[in-house]
Amino acid sequence: xxxxxxxxxxxxxxxxxxxxxxxxxxxxPLLLHPDEQVxxxxxxxxxxxxxxxxxxxxxxxxxxxxxxxxxxAEQALRVLGRQSGHPVDFRPFRGMHVExxxxxxxxxxxxxxxxxxxxxxxVSRAGRRKVQAVLAYLVHRGxxxxxxxxxxxxxxxxxxxxxxxxxxxxxxRQTIEHFGGTSMAESLLNSSNQRYILTPDAxxxxxxxxxxxxxxAEQTEHDRDLAAAVPVYRHACDLYGGPYLADVDMLTDEIExxxxxxxxxYLTALERLAEFAYQQGDDEQCLALCRRGIRFDPTDERLxxxxxxxxxxxxxxxxxxxxxxxxxxxxxxxxDQGDAVVRWMRLRSGTxxxxxx
Numbered sequence: 001x002x003x004x005x006x007x008x009x010x011x012x013x014x015x016x017x018x019x020x021x022x023x024x025x026x027x028x029p030l031l032l033h034p035d036e037q038v039x040x041x042x043x044x045x046x047x048x049x050x051x052x053x054x055x056x057x058x059x060x061x062x063x064x065x066x067x068x069x070x071x072x073a074e075q076a077l078r079v080l081g082r083q084s085g086h087p088v089d090f091r092p093f094r095g096m097h098v099e100x101x102x103x104x105x106x107x108x109x110x111x112x113x114x115x116x117x118x119x120x121x122x123v124s125r126a127g128r129r130k131v132q133a134v135l136a137y138l139v140h141r142g143x144x145x146x147x148x149x150x151x152x153x154x155x156x157x158x159x160x161x162x163x164x165x166x167x168x169x170x171x172x173r174q175t176i177e178h179f180g181g182t183s184m185a186e187s188l189l190n191s192s193n194q195r196y197i198l199t200p201d202a203x204x205x206x207x208x209x210x211x212x213x214x215x216x217a218e219q220t221e222h223d224r225d226l227a228a229a230v231p232v233y234r235h236a237c238d239l240y241g242g243p244y245l246a247d248v249d250m251l252t253d254e255i256e257x258x259x260x261x262x263x264x265x266y267l268t269a270l271e272r273l274a275e276f277a278y279q280q281g282d283d284e285q286c287l288a289l290c291r292r293g294i295r296f297d298p299t300d301e302r303l304x305x306x307x308x309x310x311x312x313x314x315x316x317x318x319x320x321x322x323x324x325x326x327x328x329x330x331x332x333x334x335x336d337q338g339d340a341v342v343r344w345m346r347l348r349s350g351t352x353x354x355x356x357x
Contacts, residue, residue, distance in 0.1 A: 027045060028072055030045075032076060040083055044056070048114050048232070050209065055088065058073050058077045058080065058090065059092055059093040061074070062074065063093070077090060087283060096180060096188065097204045098205045099206045099241065100136065100205055100206060101262070103249050109179075115128065118132055118175055130156075130164070131171045131172050133249060135172055136250070137352060138156050138196060140255065142200055145197030146196055147196075148194040151196065151206060152165050153251065155251070156251075157299055173189055176189070187199060188203060210240060210265070211265070211267075213232060217233045217236055220232055226276050226279075229272070240266040263296055263297065267302070270290070270303065271293070274289040274303060277289060283313055286306055286307075290304070290306050291308075300342045301341050
C-alpha cells in the first residue's frame with residue numbers, strides 16, 4: 001500500500017455497498033490489532049482510499065442490528081480517530097449517499113430508496129422517474145446548481161413545463177423528508193431566484209470517491225512507481241459500477257460528455273493495471289483486465305494493444321487475428337494511418353515477413 005499522505009476532506013463518497021463492506025470488514029480486525037504499527041497501516045489504508053469518509057463507513061455499522069458489529073465499529077472508530085488525529089462522531093450515519101456510476105441508487109442512512117418509494121404521492125411510474133432524474137441532474141450540476149429553465153429543458157425537453165417542475169420538486173422534497181426528516185431536506189435542497197442546488201457538502205457520491213481514488217493512484221505512480229500504485233488503481237476500478245447515470249433519461253449533451261470523461265478515467269486505470277500484469281508475466285490477468293474495459297469501449301487502442309501483446313507472447317495467431325477483426329468492426333469506419341493498433345499489426349507483419357525470408 002502506498003505510503004502517501006492522505007488528503008483529509010469532508011466525506012469523499014461511498015463506494016458501492018458490496019465493495020465497501022469488504023474493505024471495511026477487512027480493516028476492522030487490523031484497527032483492533034494490539035500492535036500499534038498494524039493499526040497505523042490500517043488507518044493509512046482507509047484514509048488513502050476513502051479520505052475521511054472512512055469514518056462514515058464505520059458509523060454506518062453503528063446502527064447494525066447485531067450488538068457485536070456495533071461494538072467493533074465503535075472500537076474501530078476510536079482507533080481510527082486516535083491514529084489519524086481526526087475528531088470522531090459516534091452517532092450512526094444518517095446522511096444521504098448517491099451512486100451515479102451505473103444504475104442510479106440513493107441511500108439515506110443505511111436504507112436504499114427503492115423504485116416504488118420515490119414520489120409516493122405520484123401514482124404514475126413516469127412521475128417517479130422524473131423525480132429521480134431531477135435529483136440526478138442536480139447532483140450532476142454540483143455547486144453551480146441549475147435554473148428552472150435548465151432543469152425543464154434537460155428533463156422534459158420543454159423550458160415551459162413550469163407546473164411539472166414544481167410538482168416534481170415538491171415530490172423530491174417529500175421523499176427526502178420521509179426517509180431523512182425535515183432538517184435533512186432543508187440542508188440538501190436550496191432554491192432562490194429560480195435556481196435550484198443540491199448542497200454538495202450535505203451528501204456523498206460514488207463519483208467523488210472514484211475521482212479521488214484515481215488522483216491518489218496517479219500521484220502515487222508519479223511519486224513512486226506503478227507497482228506502488230497498483231492497489232489504488234485496482235480500488236478505483238472496483239468503484240466504477242458502470243457508465244455515469246446510465247439509466248437516467250436526460251436531454252442534454254453535458255451528461256454524455258461527463259459519462260465519456262469518467263469512462264476514460266476508468267479505462268486508463270485498467271490500462272495501468274494491464275501493463276503491470278503484463279510486466280509480471282501474468283498474461284491471463286492482463287487479458288481479463290482488458291476484457292473488462294473492451295466491454296465498455298471495444299475501440300480502445302491501449303487495451304486492444306495489450307491483448308495483442310499477450311496473444312503474441314502466447315503465440316496464439318488465431319486470437320491475434322480475431323482481436324484485430326473485432327477492433328476493425330467496432331471502429332465502424334476505416335482507421336486512419338496513425339491508428340496504434342493498425343500500426344502494431346503492420347510492424348508485426350513486416351517483421352514476420354522479413355523473418356520468413
